Amino acid sequence: MLSLPPRQSGTTLTQWLYEELRRAMLSGRLRRGASLPTTRALAAEYGISRRIVVEVFERLRDEGYLHARVGVGTRVSENLPEDSLAGPVSPSRPRRAINPLENLAQHAVHGWPVRPFRAFEPALSEFPxxxxxxxxxxxxxxxxxxxxxxxxxxxxxxxxxxxxxxxxxxxxxxxxxxxxxxxxxxxxxxxxxxxxxxxxxxxxxxxxxxxxxxxxxxxxxxxxxxxxxxxxxxxxxxxxxxxxxxxxxxxxxxxxxxxxxxxxxxxxxxxxxxxxxxxxxxxxxxxxxxxxxxxxxxxxxxxxxxxxxxxxxxxxxxxxxxxxxxxxxxxxxxxxxxxxxxxxxxxxxxxxxxxxxxxxxxxxxxxxxRHLRRMRELYAGRLALLRSEVGSRLGGLLQIPDVEAGLNTPAYLLGSMTSREAVERARRRELEVWPLERYALARKDLRGLLLGFAALSDRQIRKGVTELARALG
Ligand SMILES: Cc1ncc(COP(=O)(O)O)c(C=O)c1O
CATH class of the missing domain: 3.40.640.10 (Type I PLP-dependent aspartate aminotransferase-like (Major domain))
Incomplete structure (x- = not known):
């Protein structure tokens, strides 16, 4: 419930409730968009008449601090009247209401949705x-x-x-x-x-x-x-x-x-x-x-x-x-x-x-x-598609070894291009690829890219290989 400081002597109940609610909103204790209790609940909690609470809510609504909608109840406004007085980056500006389900794409460490050729993720869009x-x-x-x-x-x-x-x-x-x-x-x-x-x-x-x-x-x-x-x-x-x-x-x-x-x-x-x-x-x-x-x-x-x-x-x-x-x-x-x-x-x-x-x-x-069976079949198809697309579009440049497993595959560079150059060119086309050298400890002979296939739809694989061919060609 809403916790408000006690009323000082000499202040009316209406003044007290109005001031404390307004203060709570301006300080950010009551966040923008946050729901307020019903007038009935608030009146019961503080032992005051509901008429007073209704009156204060109406005033705060008229002044732009609150807004009320049928079915949603009364909420703190997203924009408080004082906002127009504050500078654009006022440090005291109260925070917005937290909505944990908003902007979930930011949660994904490697970004979301996936781009070709994300290497370490399974097909999350296929998860039940x-x-x-x-x-x-x-x-x-x-x-x-x-x-x-x-x-x-x-x-x-x-x-x-x-x-x-x-x-x-x-x-x-x-x-x-x-x-x-x-x-x-x-x-x-x-x-x-x-x-x-x-x-x-x-x-x-x-x-x-x-x-x-x-x-x-x-x-x-x-x-x-x-x-x-x-x-x-x-x-x-x-x-x-x-x-x-x-x-x-x-x-x-x-x-x-x-x-x-x-x-x-x-x-x-x-x-x-x-x-x-x-x-x-x-x-x-x-x-x-x-x-x-x-x-x-x-x-x-x-x-x-x-x-x-x-x-x-x-x-x-x-x-x-x-x-x-x-x-x-x-x-x-x-x-x-x-x-x-x-x-x-x-x-x-x-x-x-x-x-x-x-x-x-x-x-x-x-x-x-069941999920494993389904994913195995899906990934096998995706790897086969990647292999055939690379074969037909990048034949003289990249070679995918014969391994039939996992979520990703190395693709060895056949020409004289270094992995670093290949990666830079691919990244300029928004492709997500890593050089194999990144994983080398002492050896110097690795030249190629790590390409993921499991997380990519057939369309993304085709489009990704077309882009990669443009980048390396
Ligand atoms: C070879 C290998 N071992 C271990 C891990 C760690 O996996 P997690 O900590 O997510 O279970 C990874 C993740 O990419 C991996 O590629």
């Missing part, structure tokens, strides 16, 4: 928003107080169970709810692992090129990042051993190398697993977008290959559902569970309850599997 809204409302109504109270620092048990079931069926990882820690996206998973596993001067192998936000997380702990170049089959453990024989940890994206896209060949997976187990090196497997393989046999996770008690699997729902959900997970070996949970409790206590409950329902009721 109505279904998610229904589940959210149902979960909130049915869960009541239990979900409002604090939760488990490992995450909601029902969600961990649903994730374990999904990982068993789809990623070949036999695990239970007790092996899983729900995190705020993969990024928090990487942060928790880096802080628990690494000490200053420890060495960490990372693929070269690599996901920069993972590299940065490792550097923040004071660890030494050792880049190991990937070839057409991913990281080569022999090259890594020659550079740094005793790493404390290895960070990998074996299902779909970030950003080049190849998967780690089976013989290298086995060699890596055996050797790291013997050396007591931990492996951090970033499985960020493995849900999207469009051809060939599904590849189980490294964590699913057996003898992998030293492997941490990091997953996320950012790519397969939506990034602002901020939910992901770590499948952690039992001996590391307690230190990870202890750190989690210190930094965040537990993940937010309601989104976890909604996600658990989404998984348990089969919506997740």
């Amino acid at each position: 928003v109505e279904l998610w809204a229904r589940l959210t409302s149902r979960c909130m109504r049915r869960a009541g107080g239990a979900i409002l109270a604090g939760g488990d620092s490992a995450g909601l048990r029902a969600l961990r169970e649903a994730i374990a079931e999904y990982l068993g069926a789809s990623r070949g990882v036999a695990c239970s709810a007790d092996d899983i820690i729900v995190t705020s996206g993969a990024q928090q998973g990487l942060d928790l692992l880096a802080r628990v596993l690494l000490r200053p001067d420890d060495s960490v192998w990372v693929e070269d090129p690599a996901y920069p936000d993972a590299v940065e997380i490792f550097r923040l702990t004071g660890a030494k990042v050792v880049p190991v170049a990937v070839d057409a089959h991913g990281i080569d453990p022999k090259i890594g051993r020659a550079r740094c024989p005793r790493p404390k940890a290895i960070y990998l994206t074996p299902a779909h190398q970030f950003p080049l896209g190849m998967s780690l060949r089976l013989d290298r997976r086995l060699e890596l697993l055996q050797w790291t187990r013997k050396e007591q090196t931990v492996v951090i497997e970033d499985d960020y977008d493995s849900e999207f393989r469009f051809s060939g046999k599904p590849l189980p996770a490294l964590k699913g290959l057996g003898a992998s008690e030293h492997v941490f699997l990091v997953g996320t729902f950012s790519k397969c559902l939506f990034p602002s959900l901020r939910l992901g997970y770590i499948v952690a070996p039992q001996r590391w569970r307690d230190p990870l949970l202890r750190l989690r409790r210190q930094v965040e206590r537990y993940p937010p309850g309601l989104p976890q409950l909604v996600l658990a329902s989404f998984l348990a009721e089969g919506h997740f599997a």
